[in-house]
Amino acid sequence: MKQTWRWFGPADPVTLAHVRQAGAVGVVSALHHMNRGQAWTDDEVMKRKAEIERAGLTWDVVESIAVPEPIKTRTGDYRQLIDNHKASIRAVARAGIGVCCYNFMAITDWTRTxxxxxxxxxxxxxxxxxxxxxxxxxxxxxxxxxxxxxxxxxxxxxxxxxxxxxxxxxxxxxxxxxxxxxxxxxxxxxxxxxxxLDEYRDTTAEGLRQHLFAFVREIAEVAEEAGVKLAIHPDDPPFPLFGLPRVNSTEEDTQRLLEAVPSPANGVTLCTGSYGANPANDLVRMARVFGPRVHFAHLRNTTREADGSFFEAEHLDGDTDMVAVVAELRSLETREAREIPMRPDHGHLILDDLAKKVNPGYSGIGRLKGLAELRGVMRTVDAFRAGRVN
Incomplete structure (x- = not known):
């Protein structure tokens, strides 16, 4: 797997120099100053790409081109917003960036108390x-x-x-x-x-799902033509909040999307933390079942509690068997002769970072620790598969 790192742009307290020191070789980023649904321009995309490449890194995944609420409800100026999204995908493709991660969560993005x-x-x-x-x-x-x-x-x-x-x-x-x-x-x-919330008063789960399918049918056609892979991120948490429907929380949800839009460009971000917070999901099985449609991986872990609460665990602890997930993904890469970009997600706040202003979940040292642990797992899995250790 290609080791990447999420970077929020020039204002991110974790700099590109830090990313290199952590041992990552690729970057996951977006034009966060253009996140209101406007079309990304070639100039802005190439400016960000050049900044990343000057640091000795590559821009491998866009996370994310915004999906504004009118697209999800199919109201207001949703047609123009979808056209803008398509234009952004084309701009990303012209810059040679191969994967676009996005989500379809109503109103909220990832949510923590x-x-x-x-x-x-x-x-x-x-x-x-x-x-x-x-x-x-x-x-x-x-x-x-x-x-x-x-x-x-x-x-x-x-x-x-x-x-x-x-x-x-x-x-x-x-x-x-x-x-x-x-x-x-x-x-x-x-x-x-x-x-x-009132805008969603009459939106059912099936209605939102059909809106997702309609949206992905359109953007997948553009992505396939442009040579970009789409990788939907699961709902986080993977259950309804604020009475809002969820449509990508389980293996069944994701399978329905893949079947509804069979384009090879339509794929999955295998987020082991988001899917893993739902006890119905078997992450090793999902890595195997989704196989060729896994275009990106977020590797993190959660510990679930009996009442439905959960917290972000160490990357190799928690309720997901991370070693088995990594082994399955490495087998997938070997079978298909390709490299899946992955990033360590949601590190703990530890050591010197406790006294710094950082984006919660995106501290430098906590993710460095997670990446180092995951890198060790990958090396060990490869050694076993090559017969170098037993």
């Missing part, structure tokens, strides 16, 4: 706490009919927890849930978030 959850070793991790989420959804945001989406015991626990929270805790939770994600195209306050 805690961005600095304390670990026993003194570091911090990302965490999704289902009771905290319930407290916000039902008692703070007061979303219409939210109570129907949570069991009574969870709501009771949320009421008890909320009673002890200071205003600062409530403000932090709200920011984490609706007002923060690196490079997100839209951020919200409480009122604007409720208005956006």
């Amino acid at each position: 805690d961005l600095d959850w304390p670990l026993a070793n003194g570091g911090t991790a990302l965490r999704f706490d289902i009771v905290d989420f319930c407290a916000y959804d039902v008692l703070i945001l007061k979303r219409r009919n939210a109570e129907a989406d949570h069991p009574e015991g969870r709501i009771a626990a949320a009421r008890q927890r909320l009673a002890s929270w200071p205003e600062s805790k409530i403000a932090e939770l709200e920011r984490n849930l609706i007002d923060w994600v690196p490079a997100r195209e839209t951020v919200y306050d409480r009122e604007s978030f409720l208005r956006q």
Whole structure:
């Protein structure tokens, strides 16, 4: 697998020099200053590519060309936004970048209740706490009919927890849930978030799924013609939030998309953390079943809890057998004589990074540690397959 690293552009506190020092050879990036659905231009794409190449790296994956809400609801100016997306894919192709990762999550991008959850070793991790989420959804945001989406015991626990929270805790939770994600195209306050939720009031899961299929049919035709691979990212978390439908949370969801749009350009980002937070998903099996349609991999791990909460674990710990996943992906590469770009995802905040301002989940040292561990797994898997060790 080609070892890559997500870089958020010139403002990222983890620089391209740091990426090289970590041992990555490729970069996963986007034009984060053009993330409102506008068409990317050749000049802007080539400017970013040149910056990456001057650092001795290659730009291998675009993550992500924005998919604005009107595309998902097929309302407003969605036709123009789809045309812009196609133009951006063509610009990426002309620059020689081979993979576009994107997602189709309604309103929210990846969502966590805690961005600095304390670990026993003194570091911090990302965490999704289902009771905290319930407290916000039902008692703070007061979303219409939210109570129907949570069991009574969870709501009771949320009421008890909320009673002890200071205003600062409530403000932090709200920011984490609706007002923060690196490079997100839209951020919200409480009122604007409720208005956006209202746009989805009549959207069913099957309706959103059909909108996804229609969108991918269009962009896959362009991507196939241009020589670009599309790699949809799974929902994160892989279950409904805020009453919004989810359409790419399980193996079955993804298989339906691949069958609906059989173009070889239409593929998957195998995110072991996002899929892995759903106990229904078997990541080793998914790597094998999706096979030729795995165009990109996010390798991270999560530890699930009985109530549906989870936290970001060490890359080689958690509920996903990372060694077996890597072995399956390496076998896939050998069978198909190709190299799959991968990146270590969502590292812990540890060591000197604890005192620095970093994008939560995207610290330098935590991802460096994860990449080093994954690199060791890859080398060991290769040694076993070559018969050098037994």
